[in-house]
Amino acid sequence: MSATVSLSKSEKSYIRTALGELSPIRADGRSLLDYRSIALETGVASLANGSARVNIGKTAGEESGSGTEVIAAVKLEVEGVLEGEGVDGGRLMCTVSCSPAAYPHLSSAALDDLSYDMTIILNQCLSHPSLHPKNLVIIPKRRSWLLTLDVIVLSDSGNVYDALFLAARSALCDTKVPKTRSVQYQPKSNALGEQDVEMSAEAPASIFSTKEVKSTADFELADYWDEGEPLDINQEWPVCVTLNLLSAKSLPTYFLDATSQEEAAIPLRLLLLFSFSPSGTRLQSMRLMGDGEIQLESMTQLLESGENHARKLFQALKNKLQEEDFRRNQKALARFDLR
């Protein structure tokens, strides 16, 4: 994977030497394991079922264009299992697109490649069967939700993968699946359960064909006080930690949250994706990026420390998401009071 910024040899060596010293100094004064400040907001797209915006390293006072900014949005669509492409139990599709403004030096073909690389990493991790939410079913073996997660990279100043997964996790946690109720087609309008609603001939028969008369034929949206229920594996969505490896020695030093200049100066990056659930910690996915190489023995050590960092990040994100939830409830209440 090519670097997104170009650096001269002397700049690279300046960064590498500074990081490799006994008391390492980074270009912006952070220590090796410091993150830049991360700004996060959920519910940014009102038409999406769940959305989030993440910015890593925004300079205070700057209006836009600084830091790594990513917006993620989840949209749910109905899919037929028998007639459409749908799969029983629902499916997940992730797409990442990079704004040309984020990578002004890349050609459009290189930009497509980059978005494709990011899409693969996000999609392979999140649509893995081990992370499948169970409440994407509408009618078993008939209709299910297709969950599309679209992520846009608005600007990149390094550590874009951590930002991608932070935004993805926040948007998925924010997602509400609309409540549905099965509807039965009954030729003779006998009194049945309260659940069943009679369908008249004028009912929109366009996509929801009523010809397949079986136990449950179709569904309707339940009139519910909230938009719906959260996905049932909320806690398990993974967080990503990128370990930027300085050298391929037996005891590799690494640092977190690299700027794009630092990314261009180092030989190797290790992406680790951890999922924390009550049942335990799972390494969901890992990937090495760059042209350097690493000894297998040092991997276990890196995995261990990566897990620690991921847990801290996970905990901080969890607190922030709760805070966001609270803030939005307060806002909604205030708006309700105004009416």
Next chain:
Amino acid sequence: MVTFTSFPNPKDSFSYAPPKFSTEDKNDMDIDVYEDDDDGEDFDSGTKLTCPGEPITSSHAYMRGHGTFIDQETVISSVAGTIERVNKLVSVRAIRTRYNAEVGDLIVGRITEVQPRRWKVDANSRQDAVLMLSSINLPGGVQRRKLESDELQIRQFFEEGDLLVAEVQSFFADGTMSLHTRSLTYGKLRNGQLVCVPPILIRRLKSHFVSLPCNVDLILGLNGYIWVSKHINQNRRPGEEGLDAESVYSNQNEAIDAPTRMAISRVTNLIKVLASHFVPLSDVILLEAYEWAIENDVEVKDLTQTDVCEALILTVGTKG
């Protein structure tokens, strides 16, 4: 250490009253122009900021220049910027824009492409600048002429990604600028790091080579690229006696000690903070900001925090 913050609230919408441009004003302006054409600063050119869509003057009396358009006999600004007037031509110079070069400007650029006998240089301008092989100083003396072997080993001088400081020499017919480094003060950059700011924040100074007393040298490129590097001793400066010709195109950094690196990082962060609050940069302001940071004992990484930024801007930004 991970800290999550929230996005700042969008500014509360303020009531917008369009600036008055009545027929009376128009008449006044016309009279003004005819009476004192020499100092006719009748619409505050250069001091007032325009908004896109803001009426400036009548199209009967003035010609529209860059950054304006005409709607219903009124010259209207199409960008946010300052009004400039040359005789009857009214134009608006945008605040946020790419670098508009002028001959003689000192710029810092990065090589993007190596072509036969020339380099393409990214200079934050609309088009890449051109640096010809014939307009650089070849090692071995000012008098040395370009040889065929130089053309074949063009990457020995500059290669892709290299940073250089140069001067705008001239413009080609299509508006591309041509650079030169035919002075020993120009050339390849090393021992430091680059900061990018909006070009409008760099003032024209007597010298764009600034030495701060904290052992840091600055090159303030007029295109908004600033090179922050370790201080090089006066007699080892390019162009002085102690210079060896080979080191002009060297990629090797000198040994830089920790305090100097810290100072470089501090200056870099200060520039970023000042730029994010749109404070024009000069050596005086930078020095003041640096002293403020030392006096208040601010850690380098804390400089970008909101409260520290604001305290800094309050003390330094107002003095500019």
